[in-house]
Each structure stands twice: as C-alpha cells, then as structure tokens.
Amino acid sequence: MEESTSSNLLTETLNLQPSFAIRQILQGTTRGKEIVQSLEEKRSIISKQRKQLVRLLVSHLLETNGETPSTDTKKALAVALVYEFPCLLDGTGSGYGAWYTTGRNHKPATGFLEERLRNARKRMRILKRPRHQEQQKEPTVPSTPEYDVPxxxxxxxxxxxxxxxxxxxxxxxxxxxxxxxxxxxxxxxxxxxxxxxxxxxxxxxxxxxxxxxxxxxxHPEAVRELFQNWATMSDQILTYAQREGKLPLVFDDMTPDRALKVLLILLPPSVYRIGGKVHRPTIEESRKSFINIQPVGTNMVQYLQTVERTQPFPHILCLGDDMTTCQTFTIVSDNAIETDTLLGAVDLCFKAFFVFDLNYTKQCLPTWEFIQQAVYNIDGK
Structure with missing residues (x-):
C-alpha cells in the first residue's frame, strides 16, 4: 500500500508544476534544519514543529507565488512535502490530504497549508486596510430590486x-x-x-x-450554509482538535455541538485596544461572549438585566452544562429568542450581526470571522 502511494506521489510530483525543493527551503533557517533533523532521525515531528514547518513553507509560497497561488501550485507543495518525507504521509486516499485538499462541490479547500495561507492573507489584508475604513464603510446592502412599493x-x-x-x-x-x-x-x-x-x-x-x-x-445564497455544511465541517474540526491535543478522546461527545464549542480553543481571541489600554481576553471571556453556558433554572429576567450591562452584544445562551444542552437562546439586546438547537442559535446570532450591521464582538472575533468566511462563504464584513 505504501509503495503504491509513493509511486502515485512520484507521478504527481513529476507532473505537477512548479516543483518545490522542500529540503532546501527548510534548511534555509535554523528551525527548518531542526525539523529536517527530526524527520530524518525520528521520522516524526511534534505539533510545535509541524506548525513551524507549515509557516516556513507558506512563507516561501507567498514569496514565490503571491497571495493567491493556484490550486495546482498548492497541491504541488503538499505532494512535494510528503514525497520528500514519507513519514508525513497521512491516512487519506491521496496521502497528503491533511496538508492540502482541493475544494470541491462549492466547499472550500482545507488542510494545514491552506489554513495557514488563508490566515496569512487575512492578516495582510488587515495590514493593508486604511485605519479610517471602519468609520467610512459603505452600505453593504446588495443591489437587489426593490419591491414596487411607493x-x-x-x-x-x-x-x-x-x-x-x-x-x-x-x-x-x-x-x-x-x-x-x-x-x-x-x-x-x-x-x-x-x-x-x-x-x-x-x-x-x-x-x-x-x-x-x-x-x-x-445574502440569499448563504441562508442555509451553516445547516448544510456543519455536519461535514464539524467532523474535520473535531479531528483537527484531537490531533492538536485540544480535545479529550471522548467518542460519545464527538458531536456537531462540541465542534462549535471547541472553535474558541482552536481560534484564540485576538488582542485589542480599549482606549489606550491593550486587552488580551481569556479563553473564558471569549467563550462567554460566544456561547455563555448557564445552569438549568437560570433566572432569565435577571440574566437579561445583567447582560444588558455586561454583554450588550448578540451572543448565545445555553442552559445546561458543557456536556448536555437543555435549552438554547440567541440574546439580542435584552431579548432572548429561543431556538430548537445550538446550531440554530449560532445561525440566528450570526445573521443578527449582519441584519443590525453590528461589528463582531472583539472577545470572539476570530470565531465569528471563521464562521463567516469558512461556513457561510461571505467575504469580509
């Protein structure tokens, strides 16, 4: 089986353009040399080294191919990597799917390289964005024909x-x-x-x-995206979280709801400023700003009065505990809108940000941006 995979990889490596000298790219830096040494001597790398490996390769990709390399170029990089170091082959049919998988059927591309590239592009765009852009943003309502109403x-x-x-x-x-x-x-x-x-x-x-x-x-094209895509996407998120050691191996809890809750761990909050002070939210602050878990029997009137002062932004309220969800609500202003499922609450909360034209909550900004771009396939808000 391994020989067959290697043969296929060799064929792809020879046919794909451009070619990448993986070993040469890595040995251009001290950390890259350490990664090569570990791959040669131990035939494995730890999670920290894997992240550094991806950073080095994507950095080279951006330098040589710009912000939007073609699908074939990204695929060529992934193929060259596992061909140079067969110990990095994964269990997917191609052998390199964990590193790069082409998007298909209107679903985005995935893999370590693609995720790093996507994040790098996002940071570049933020850096290029004028600081006054937020204050001068144009109306985002698409040019849809009005009803013929005077x-x-x-x-x-x-x-x-x-x-x-x-x-x-x-x-x-x-x-x-x-x-x-x-x-x-x-x-x-x-x-x-x-x-x-x-x-x-x-x-x-x-x-x-x-x-x-x-x-x-x-956004008529995006209305059902979360419900249509989340079952598949949640499996990928949970697999990735387990591989990164961010989630205990509890098979009974590998549910789509668990994937929603683990997003905050995989996408830690960004540092932001309040006045002249820099604030670094904790994971707990981020979690409560996205999905606030409260015990069954919580006094809803009191809760709404409290969050009107402390969390005056759309968020999800989940009554239950970290393992079991009994009731879910989308909280907007001092209103609690009950939903049938946690997924439904997230969907409604996301749509509220767009309908009311609100900025995402800073404490969980990366999570909402991921949901917008990766799930709903909507460009920058």
Missing part, C-alpha cells in the same frame, strides 16, 4: 408595525416588503445603534423568523 406606502407599513404585532401573517408580509428599505435605513448616514433600530422596527425581535428573512434579502 415610499409613502413603505412608511405607512413601518408606522403600522410599530404598534401592531398581529395578525402575524400581515406583519410577516409587511416585514418582507420593507426588508430592503429597512436594510438601507440601518446603514444610511453610518450604522444606527441597536436601540434606534428596535425603536423603528420592533417586530425584528418579537416575531420569529424576521431576522432570517431580512438576512435572506442581504
């Missing part, structure tokens, strides 16, 4: 919904007809605050499905 009728429907919650069918119809007007209003002359938006459009939170309906107007 402006005076739109305003009439908006005013009616400020004082009426029923009949539900009429509220849903009015909300649907005013969705694009609402999106443009929220983003006009700078984003509005959450209280301002809810004063103008109170039905967004007290009628189930309204946030998702508005999100569909903004």
């Amino acid at each position: 402006p005076e009728k739109l305003l009439e429907m908006v005013e009616w919904m400020k004082v009426n919650r029923y009949p539900v069918s009429q509220v849903e119809d009015y909300m649907n007809q005013t969705a694009l007007h609402r999106g443009k209003w929220i983003r006009s002359n700078g984003s509005k605050s959450l209280p301002e938006i809810l004063t103008e459009f109170p039905r967004l939170l007290d009628n189930p499905g309204m946030i998702s309906q508005d999100f569909q107007q903004l």
